[in-house]
Amino acid sequence: GHRDTLNLGMHAYGLDLLPDLGYPEFADATSGHRHEWMNNTISHNTVMVDKKKQSEQWDGDPKLFGDGDIVKVFDVEAPDVYPDSVDLYKRTTAMIRVDDEHSYAVDFFRVKGGNDHHFSFHAAGHSVETEGLTLTPQPTGTYAGPDIEFEQRPADDSAPGWSYTGPGFHYLTNVERGTAEGGQFSVDWDIEDYWHVLPQEEDIHLRLTMLADVDEVALADGIPPRNKPGNPPRLRYLIAHRQGTNLDSLFTSVIEPYRGARYIP
Numbered sequence: 001g002h003r004d005t006l007n008l009g010m011h012a013y014g015l016d017l018l019p020d021l022g023y024p025e026f027a028d029a030t031s032g033h034r035h036e037w038m039n040n041t042i043s044h045n046t047v048m049v050d051k052k053k054q055s056e057q058w059d060g061d062p063k064l065f066g067d068g069d070i071v072k073v074f075d076v077e078a079p080d081v082y083p084d085s086v087d088l089y090k091r092t093t094a095m096i097r098v099d100d101e102h103s104y105a106v107d108f109f110r111v112k113g114g115n116d117h118h119f120s121f122h123a124a125g126h127s128v129e130t131e132g133l134t135l136t137p138q139p140t141g142t143y144a145g146p147d148i149e150f151e152q153r154p155a156d157d158s159a160p161g162w163s164y165t166g167p168g169f170h171y172l173t174n175v176e177r178g179t180a181e182g183g184q185f186s187v188d189w190d191i192e193d194y195w196h197v198l199p200q201e202e203d204i205h206l207r208l209t210m211l212a213d214v215d216e217v218a219l220a221d222g223i224p225p226r227n228k229p230g231n232p233p234r235l236r237y238l239i240a241h242r243q244g245t246n247l248d249s250l251f252t253s254v255i256e257p258y259r260g261a262r263y264i265p
Contacts, residue, residue, distance in 0.1 A: 003054035004044035005078045006091040008107065010206070012257035014198055017191055017206045018045055019124050021235075025225040032151060033225070035164045037171035042239075043222055045121050047089075047251065049114040051167040054081040063090075070097050086113035102263050109251040118167075119214075119240040119251045122222060123189035123206040126236045132185035133217055135178035143172035143220050143239065172220035172237060184211045187219070187238050194232045207256045208238065214251075216241045 002020075010018045021043060024034040041048040048054075057080040064075035073094040081089050092108040111117050140146045148154055150173045157166040191204040218241070221234040242249050256264055 002039045002044065003041045003056070003081075004046060005054055005057070005060060005081045006076060006089070006109070007044040007046045008091070008093065008255075009045070010105065010255065010257065012103075013202065013204050013259050015124065015191060015193060015204060017124055017204075017257055018122070020044070021222070021224045022228060022231065023225060025227050030161050032153060032160060033171070033223075035161055036153060036166065036168045037222070038225070040164075040168040040171075042118065042120050042168045042172070046091075047109055047111050047249075048116075048118040048120065048167060049082045049086055049089075049111060050116050051118070051169075052082070053165045053168075055083060057081060064092075071095070072097075082114065086111060088112035098263055102258070104257070104264060105255040107251075107253045107255055109253075110249070111251075112248045114247055115243060115245055117242045117247055117249045117251075119249075120237060121187075121208060121240075121253075122235045122237040123191060123208075124194065124232075124235070125189040125191045125206070126221070126232065126234055127190040127192075128219065128236050129188045129190075130186065130219075131188075132181050133178055133187075134181055135176040135217070135219065138175040138177055141175070142170045143175050143218060144169035172222055172239070174221040174234075176219045178217055180210075180212075180214060180217055183213075184209060185217060186210075189236065192232065195230050202259060204259050205257070205262075207258065207262070209254045209256070210240060211252045211254075212240060212250070214240045214242050 060076040060078045066073040075092040077090045090110045186209040188207040218239040222237045224231045
């Protein structure tokens with residue numbers, strides 16, 4: 001029931017590093033946290049087009065699946081998520097084996113059509129370090145704007161409840177906005193073992209390095225269900241935004257889980 005087509009997950013070192021947000025606070029027809037945020041496209045590791053939820057559909061169109069010893073790859077299109085505005089909506093991800101312990105992913109997300117593309121990504125942590133970014137804290141409001149408070153649905157947004165089709169930006173708080181200084185930037189999450197899966201604390205990270213021409217990069221807090229024991233109070237989100245007319249975007253990323261020291265120079 002989530003509008004999360006081509007969402008990406010990753011497990012390493014015994015942990016779910018790119019977790020979904022879990023069961024909603026209240027499984028009812030009116031909860032804003034559920035319908036405007038939890039079920040929305042922006043809360044998942046995928047791309048939102050034209051500040052709207054994906055359309056309701058269940059199937060992708062797999063174009064390639066490769067299961068090699070060194071490289072594993074999938075290539076999936078989803079032509080029905082934005083049928084009125086998008087000609088191509090496609091994710092190609094390759095997992096590259098380094099050795100018996102380490103692998104990383106190279107991720108290509110192509111969207112052709114529409115005038116606003118928001119690439120959303122979060123990992124299992126809130127503490128992040130960045131490289132190649134100049135960010136300025138937004139002192140008030142949410143990602144929806146400095147005058148839109150947390151959980152305050154904008155007046156010009158769509159109808160609430162099941163009918164909501166808006167972006168859900170009013171659920172992203174503690175916003176920092178800025179630009180990439182060059183042709184690439186990195187965000188490195190300090191992964192937290194919130195549910196104490198591992199027998200002892202370990203220094204695990206997830207680093208995303210994006211090679212992309214984006215207009216704005218933002219970091220913001222997304223809030224998981226607050227009434228589930230053990231849930232983190234917040235997770236840090238990366239939002240990479242492109243805008244224009246009839247956009248053709250290729251969001252290219254290297255996604256690197258590591259423990260202790262990085263293994264990619």
